[in-house]
Amino acid sequence: MPTERRIIxxxxxxxxxxxxxxxxxxxxxxxxxPKVMEFFPFRRSPEEADAFLGRLNGMISDTxxxxxxxxxxATREPIxxxxxxxxxxxxxxxxxxxxxxxxxxTRFWGMGYATEAARALLDFGFGEKGIKAVVSFxxxxxxxxxxxxxxxxxxxxxxxxxxxxxxxDSHPHLKHHLVYAVTQDEWKRQAAHRxxxx
Numbered sequence: 001m002p003t004e005r006r007i008i009x010x011x012x013x014x015x016x017x018x019x020x021x022x023x024x025x026x027x028x029x030x031x032x033x034p035k036v037m038e039f040f041p042f043r044r045s046p047e048e049a050d051a052f053l054g055r056l057n058g059m060i061s062d063t064x065x066x067x068x069x070x071x072x073x074a075t076r077e078p079i080x081x082x083x084x085x086x087x088x089x090x091x092x093x094x095x096x097x098x099x100x101x102x103x104x105x106t107r108f109w110g111m112g113y114a115t116e117a118a119r120a121l122l123d124f125g126f127g128e129k130g131i132k133a134v135v136s137f138x139x140x141x142x143x144x145x146x147x148x149x150x151x152x153x154x155x156x157x158x159x160x161x162x163x164x165x166x167x168x169d170s171h172p173h174l175k176h177h178l179v180y181a182v183t184q185d186e187w188k189r190q191a192a193h194r195x196x197x198x
Contacts, residue, residue: 001054008068011120014113015071016082019057023069026078026105027053035106039139041171059085064129067101070117080104082117084125087135092162098125100136102148109144115151122152123191126184133184135160137177146178153190154180 001021009016019027030036031044031052044052060066067083082102087093100121102114125131136154138145160179167175182190 001057009120009124010073011116013073014079014117014120015073015076016068016117016120017071018060019053019069020078023078024050024053026080030080030103030105033106036103039142039145039174041167041174056081065098067103068121070104070113079108079113082114082121084121084129084131084134089165091165093135098131098134100125100134100152102145114148118148118152122182122187126187131184133181135179135181137162137179139174140176140178141173146180149180152182153187154182157181 001019001024005020006018007015008018028044028046028049031049032046034043037043056067060068063086065084065086067081067085070079070082071077072079080103082100084098084100086095087097087099089097100118102118104114122134125134134154135157136145136149136152138149140146157179160181162177162179163175164177169175
């Protein structure tokens with residue numbers, strides 16, 4: 001696990017960066033917290049969380065995309081993650097489909113951090129990376145996540161809603177996912193109305 005901090009982006013309150021060995025405890029906490037993982041069919045053990053963290057860093061190194069660590073500028077404390085990543089669900093989306101998503105430790109909920117990070121990453125993705133469209137998806141009952149999608153300006157695409165192939169049939173209430181999306185052109189039009197970040 002790297003010990004050298006590599007910054008991807010900065011926002012008013014956050015640093016978006018690669019994962020570090022010192023983030024391991026925070027990542028384990030997120031993956032074991034029943035509130036954070038309420039809409040997932042499993043919790044990860046510390047060993048499973050460590051392996052997943054290694055895969056995330058590998059993806060960032062290999063593609064430049066992934067779920068990046070979020071760090072508070074004021075304290076340099078890690079708080080969770082947000083990213084742009086290949087959706088990697090060929091039975092649901094075309095191979096090049098990029099998703100955005102986030103997950104924060106519960107003590108950092110309700111402060112607008114996920115929206116702040118995702119907005120910066122969408123600017124980055126549609127600008128520097130030249131991504132043409134981004135999707136985001138969540139279990140229908142996950143109103144916290146869908147509220148962030150709406151605040152970001154993503155809109156429902158009902159005909160793309162799907163049964164998640166990696167959710168086991170033993171958790172039927174978690175299988176159905178709603179899809180939101182925004183295209184590069186839509187994002188640029190919204191950005192023109194938003195003006196510069198506060």
